[in-house]
Amino acid sequence: MSTGSQWKNPVIRWVDDRLPIFTYMDHEYQQFPMPRNLNYFWNFGALASIVLVVMVVTGVMLAMQYTPHVDYAFDSVERIRRDVNYGWLLQYIHMNGGSMFFIVVYIHMFRGLYYGSYKAPRELLWMLGVVILLLMMATAFMGYVLPWGQMSYWGATVITNLFSAIPLVGDWIVTLLWGGFSVDNATLNRFYSLHYLMPFVLFAVVGLHVVALHVSKSNNPDGIEMKGPQDSVPFHPYFTAKDSVGVGVFLLFFAFFVFYAPNFFGEPDNYIEANPLQTPSHIVPEWYFLPFYAILRSVTIDILFIPAKLMGVLLMFGSILILFILPWLDTARVRSAKYRPIYKYIFWIFFVDCIALGWVGSQPAEGTALIIGQVATVYYFAHFLLVMPILGKIETPLPLPSSIAEPVTGGGGGASAGAAAAKMEKP
């Protein structure tokens, strides 16, 4: 039955012969070949998984103290902040953790956009990432409802009402989502249940994301495949160490907000208990939804036979769903913006466009902000539907290095030179 495994410890060997968990870990997290030229932008996947764990752990503890009932929810959160031992800490970690998750994931995504990580053979890896983003958004939205403040209540009302734009069945769907005729106790209860469920679905999809990653391996700043051992270094100790540096810096950043500016990302209105009879004068979603919120509000006139309300909703969902087909919209043969002289600038224009949408989303929907929002929305879709397909055809890429090792060693990147270089790095 022995597989001739490498393990000397008899207990480990016994387990590993029956369930090769140690061999798997060794293969995927010790020996696993990583491109040797990765920069710190490749830390953000690991950071995201750490935030997910932090959110689940603090969330489980908070769930032990929270009461999902319209009469008690707000008070139970106040009780967590005031009476529960370290409740203030858990609540602030969880609350800011949501923002941290989106910061990390958005950087992770822009990294992918810049270096062409979504291109073949990593299309499915990218698409799983978009599924993760959608799940995160759903989870974050429902979590934000739970404290039952004014923004919780009116955010839930506005977002669920999006579905009323669907022709014919819209109102029926909204009633189904609410479990009543307004956002009420039934809504709060189901959001609580789903908010607890979603992270585990998220874990499963993250698992698939990682499996897909370990098939196609990491992309890298040069956007060319690893051609042999001279192009790679083992995951451990090179990236366990590099990720640890990133984690340390990130946790300092996270801790700064938790301890010194815990309400930086929040809305003061959410410290007022939900009141179904009064809408706050200016309601805004959490910052990470602002660009999409701006797209939603940008449509002010009926377009052909589609009412403005429906068009706004379609564009908002479309702005995320379009990412699913990005691997086929981008016609360029070269992955990395490093070797795409025009895309390098187009990427930053798109980045600024996203930031502009975010700013517009935070402003009242009128005047200059509205016009900027409309222009930015049109450009957002034009980027994917026009610029990416056309640019790939007309742009002349810079010559690619023959291997990842070549720019490092300065040589031709041959196997012997690369091996010598790898040896030099290992004292």
Next chain:
Amino acid sequence: MADTAASPESGDEDAGRRDFLILAAGAMGVVGAASFAWPLIDSMNPSAEVLALSTVDVDLDPIQEGQSITIVWQGKPVFVRRRTKAEIEQALKDDSAELRDPEKDGDRAQKPDWLVMIGLCTHLGCIPLGQKSTDPKGEFGGWFCPCHGSHYDTAGRIRKGPAPKNLPLPPYKFVDDKTILIG
């Protein structure tokens, strides 16, 4: 780095240094993880508003001789019984009986008239019967736990059945003749 790697002796030096770095980094990691884990664990301990309910006043005035009341302290039933003369006599007499958990009646009641106990069987935590006049009081005239058949005497001492200990006494003191403060 590359040149030091060439000689085997310096390689050994590196090994020692690396072991130290791994141990130091690992120790820091453990300290960090533990300091993150503690708030999580401590959040499960009683919170401030639960601790605020840790004492309760009991007015003894309305309780007649031979009557018991049950009050709630820290979520647990507390038996307060004003014993009859016969019960006190029986309890004093039983001081010399064979007891599983020997305790003098004088040590169990600060004033002989008043017996104050936590009303949870020391076997597995059921509430013994005997508070109402119609309840079975067991073979020793005190309390009887219906779950697994433990018999307690008129001082709440275990006399028969599976329970190992006498009914526990909560901390309490007489504020005045007619009031006690439990907790």
